[in-house]
Amino acid sequence: xxxxxxxxxxxxxxxxxxxxxxxxxxxxxxxxxxxxxxxxxxxxxxxxxxxxxxxxxxxxxxxxxxxxxxxxxxxxxxxxxxxxxxxxxxxxxxxxxxxxxxxxxxxxxxxxxxxxxxxxxxxxx
Numbered sequence: 001x002x003x004x005x006x007x008x009x010x011x012x013x014x015x016x017x018x019x020x021x022x023x024x025x026x027x028x029x030x031x032x033x034x035x036x037x038x039x040x041x042x043x044x045x046x047x048x049x050x051x052x053x054x055x056x057x058x059x060x061x062x063x064x065x066x067x068x069x070x071x072x073x074x075x076x077x078x079x080x081x082x083x084x085x086x087x088x089x090x091x092x093x094x095x096x097x098x099x100x101x102x103x104x105x106x107x108x109x110x111x112x113x114x115x116x117x118x119x120x121x122x123x124x125x
Contacts, residue, residue, distance in 0.1 A: 002113065003024070004023065004034070006021065008020040009122075017080070020036070020119060033051060033103050035109075047109065049068040057103045061087075066079060087123075090121060092121050
């Protein structure tokens, strides 16, 4: 069974950094893609970034500030978030793609299946 667990959220000041982790179990990262999404209160879930074998992509709102990476040995995907802004405040989720998947274009929630429970990121001004 595909399972992911997020960690690393917290409270940070404007301009600060956080690194989120998405620990995967029940599958290997070589085949499936991992997507990071976020949802702020009263807003729709937004795709933030995606990583698949040899490919990464980002939403325009985070390009140049966020970096996605993976450690196959630890079966973990990371989202390094720098230069954080108050508008980055949200619950961040990672999710597993529905089968083999190449990250390209928008990161769309319907393309992903197993979801984690989320981790809160709050950026204060």
